[in-house]
Amino acid sequence: MKATQLLKIIGEIGDERIRELTQDGEPARPTRSRAWLKWGALAASLCLVGIAAIGLVSGWFGLFGARSGGGGTAGRHADGSTLFMAYAGPLFPLTVAQSDVPLRAKRQVSWDFAPFIGQSATQWRHETEVLDRYLLQNPTDAPLTVQAIYPYAGGVKDERPQVTVDGKAVSSQLSYGRYSGDFEPAWGGGKPGETLNLDRITSWDGYVSLLQSGDYRAEAMHGEKPDLGQTVVVYTVTDPVRPQSDAVNPTLAISFDLPDPEAVVLTYGFNGASFDYEQRHFRYSFSVPEKDGFGYSDKRLLIVVGGDWPGYELQGYRDGGCDEGEELDGIQATISRSETTLEAILHEIVADTAARFPAMYGDDNGVDLSQTALYTDLLGDALLRDGLLSGKSKMRYDGGDLESMISDVFSYDRVLYLSFPVTLPARAETAVEIRLTKEASLNYVGRDTKRYGFDLLTRLDTQLTFSELTAAVIHTESIEIVAQNMGFDLVSGVTQVALDPETEHYYLEVMRRDA
Amino acid sequence: MDDQAIIALFWARDEMAIGETKAKYGRLCRGIARNILGNEEDAEECENDTYLKTWQAIPPQRPAVLPAYLGRIARNIALNRWKAGRADKRGGGEVPLSLDELGDCVSGREDPDLDEGEVLAAIERFLDSLEQADRLVFLLRYWQLEPVAAIARRMAWSESKVTSRLFRLRKRLKSQLEKEGIRI
Numbered sequence: 001m002k003a004t005q006l007l008k009i010i011g012e013i014g015d016e017r018i019r020e021l022t023q024d025g026e027p028a029r030p031t032r033s034r035a036w037l038k039w040g041a042l043a044a045s046l047c048l049v050g051i052a053a054i055g056l057v058s059g060w061f062g063l064f065g066a067r068s069g070g071g072g073t074a075g076r077h078a079d080g081s082t083l084f085m086a087y088a089g090p091l092f093p094l095t096v097a098q099s100d101v102p103l104r105a106k107r108q109v110s111w112d113f114a115p116f117i118g119q120s121a122t123q124w125r126h127e128t129e130v131l132d133r134y135l136l137q138n139p140t141d142a143p144l145t146v147q148a149i150y151p152y153a154g155g156v157k158d159e160r161p162q163v164t165v166d167g168k169a170v171s172s173q174l175s176y177g178r179y180s181g182d183f184e185p186a187w188g189g190g191k192p193g194e195t196l197n198l199d200r201i202t203s204w205d206g207y208v209s210l211l212q213s214g215d216y217r218a219e220a221m222h223g224e225k226p227d228l229g230q231t232v233v234v235y236t237v238t239d240p241v242r243p244q245s246d247a248v249n250p251t252l253a254i255s256f257d258l259p260d261p262e263a264v265v266l267t268y269g270f271n272g273a274s275f276d277y278e279q280r281h282f283r284y285s286f287s288v289p290e291k292d293g294f295g296y297s298d299k300r301l302l303i304v305v306g307g308d309w310p311g312y313e314l315q316g317y318r319d320g321g322c323d324e325g326e327e328l329d330g331i332q333a334t335i336s337r338s339e340t341t342l343e344a345i346l347h348e349i350v351a352d353t354a355a356r357f358p359a360m361y362g363d364d365n366g367v368d369l370s371q372t373a374l375y376t377d378l379l380g381d382a383l384l385r386d387g388l389l390s391g392k393s394k395m396r397y398d399g400g401d402l403e404s405m406i407s408d409v410f411s412y413d414r415v416l417y418l419s420f421p422v423t424l425p426a427r428a429e430t431a432v433e434i435r436l437t438k439e440a441s442l443n444y445v446g447r448d449t450k451r452y453g454f455d456l457l458t459r460l461d462t463q464l465t466f467s468e469l470t471a472a473v474i475h476t477e478s479i480e481i482v483a484q485n486m487g488f489d490l491v492s493g494v495t496q497v498a499l500d501p502e503t504e505h506y507y508l509e510v511m512r513r514d515a
Numbered sequence: 516m517d518d519q520a521i522i523a524l525f526w527a528r529d530e531m532a533i534g535e536t537k538a539k540y541g542r543l544c545r546g547i548a549r550n551i552l553g554n555e556e557d558a559e560e561c562e563n564d565t566y567l568k569t570w571q572a573i574p575p576q577r578p579a580v581l582p583a584y585l586g587r588i589a590r591n592i593a594l595n596r597w598k599a600g601r602a603d604k605r606g607g608g609e610v611p612l613s614l615d616e617l618g619d620c621v622s623g624r625e626d627p628d629l630d631e632g633e634v635l636a637a638i639e640r641f642l643d644s645l646e647q648a649d650r651l652v653f654l655l656r657y658w659q660l661e662p663v664a665a666i667a668r669r670m671a672w673s674e675s676k677v678t679s680r681l682f683r684l685r686k687r688l689k690s691q692l693e694k695e696g697i698r699i
Contacts, residue, residue, distance in 0.1 A: 001621040001622060001623075001624070001626050001629055001634070001698065001699050002621060002623055002624065002625050002626075003614040003615075003617040003618045003620075003621055003623065004614060005621075005625075005626070005629060005631075006617050006620060006621055006634075007594075007610075007613065007614060007617055007657065008594075008631075009631050009634050009635050009638065010638060010657050010658055011587060011590050011591060011594070011658065012587075012631070012635050013635070013638065013639060013642070013654070013658060014639060015578070015579055015580035015583035015584060015587075016579075016580060016583075017639065017642055017643075017650070017654070018580065018582075018583035018586060018587070018654065018658065019580045019582070019583055020647070020650070020651055020654070021583075021586070021651070021654050021655060021658065021659055086668055126664065126674060127673075155671075157671070410671075411671045442664060
């Protein structure tokens with residue numbers, strides 16, 4: 001068989017299996033203005049391919065994740081640098097917590113392009129190993145101890161930069177900023193003001209707007225933990241039973257009224273939802289797996305916050321549409337009621353989600369199972385800031401399914417802050433080195449798809465004044481520089497340059513030499 | 516608009532069907548064509564050809580999964596255009612790389628007696644045996660012809676993780692095809 005024959009045959013794969021690919025061509029979430037909306041088609045499709053749908057969360061991770069891109073268009077900044085579709089964020093300068101420290105500072109940044117080296121597209125990586133080095137001089141006659149703070153753009157799952165002081169590794173504390181972007185309408189079909197998709201920062205000046213006041217950093221490092229102490233009612237669905245039938249996707253729906261106008265419902269492990277906020281009527285459904293089959297034991301929770309329902313109805317349907325006339329008798333489940341705190345139930349859900357990651361994404365999935373308390377705080381913060389508990393939920397989260405929000409919490413971009421103490425001997429210079437892997441900004445469709453960008457910011461939100469700033473590139477044999485304002489000349493062997501510390505933004509754009 | 520409503524517009528020969536399809540699935544169709552052809556102008560032409568072909572096919576057809584149906588048409592049109600050599604000089608696209616990778620699974624010898632239905636059934640069984648994330652990555656690469664970098668961003672994985680996962684999946688596919696007695 002030839003590869004062309006195989007490629008052609010793959011094109012004939014059945015529609016139901018392809019549906020997984022095409023879901024993000026549709027709006028990701030219902031809008032409140034349409035009172036009854038069905039997620040049934042999604043549920044049916046996932047069932048048909050043998051997956052327990054949203055409850056398995058895997059389908060949602062990445063599909064609408066922060067790094068999926070999709071909103072931007074290629075263009076240029078006024079300074080000639082490329083406006084990338086997938087923007088990886090700049091390198092920020094080191095700062096210190098104290099504002100009146102008499103420090104003198106020099107900065108040396110180097111990008112190591114060794115990851116670009118490889119024989120084929122399946123071997124190379126479009127990221128650099130960055131060494132961001134600082135020489136801090138204490139000009140006084142007494143030792144000084146400062147709290148150094150190093151900001152970087154990334155996500156919860158990203159690898160943490162390594163810090164050394166005078167060549168010795170130091171432990172650092174990590175603080176997490178909130179989601180750094182905004183929300184926008186559905187691509188290609190939304191209305192202004194809608195908040196369905198993530199609208200990430202796509203340019204270095206977006207980070208300037210975000211960080212220059214210092215408020216973002218102050219909130220990240222000193223903000224209060226979210227208050228998740230309130231009591232909530234949790235309905236746990238277990239032991240679902242589906243009858244023998246020819247139904248495509250036996251589905252169980254739970255319907256109820258929620259009289260309290262402030263009450264909201266969060267879900268975990270459900271596939272479908274419809275709600276009428278005016279009449280305060282809600283319905284949530286899930287595909288019922290075969291007994292002991294895939295997904296049978298998945299956790300299925302309805303969490304009522306700020307109220308409780310007076311009663312509920314169970315009804316089986318032949319598929320996830322839950323349409324009148326499609327009822328199916330014989331579907332049952334056990335529903336038990338309990339009360340706990342919001343924090344406790346979110347922690348349980350986060351732990352359940354995190355425990356699934358190795359099976360879904362391998363052991364190097366980036367989620368640290370020992371950090372579930374932290375992840376719970378981040379989820380709680382997101383719920384109170386942008387979700388149903390904010391009182392003004394973004395459309396992206398108004399369905400209440402926690403899988404979507406957890407997916408975003410794990411993956412969307414933030415600014416994170418590493419802080420660590422540095423003791424500076426009197427009249428001496430101390431070297432602080434931060435090593436990190438820095439992804440390139442890139443365009444993955446349209447023009448300039450072979451161009452990879454790296455940004456450097458020199459003054460944003462720092463208490464330090466740099467007397468010298470130098471930059472270097474190493475292992476450049478696989479790249480050529482196609483745009484920059486730094487002054488490298490690889491042809492002439494100029495791989496180290498002195499930069500002006502007063503220039504706010506430097507950029508470097510490269511292509512693979514064989515591209 | 517609901518997919519069934521869009522299909523009903525096609526059946527009613529209402530030209531709004533084209534506009535609604537474009538609004539909802541234009542990005543999908545053009546994205547697939549762009550992956551294959553690597554060129555925006557060709558991709559736009561393919562997208563428009565997809566609408567025309569869909570208009571001609573519905574009725575009598577009534578697709579069960581409209582985006583998959585549209586995506587398949589866009590894929591076929593774009594691959595035909597690529598094969599005809601009308602795009603490769605200007606763009607590039609992902610086809611040569613994907614073919615190179617799929618070469619891991621096959622002998623590379625033309626088989627005129629190949630039972631495509633049998634191979635397709637084996638591939639579908641292979642897909643059903645995968646975790647959802649693996650299935651998605653495989654289909655993104657070899658059905659949708661997505662670049663590795665785009666898959667990495669969509670999955671929130673590193674590119675090296677995507678490439679190594681694809682490598683393992685190709686090995687598994689080859690093994691499954693051999694196990695089922697298919698002449699590869």
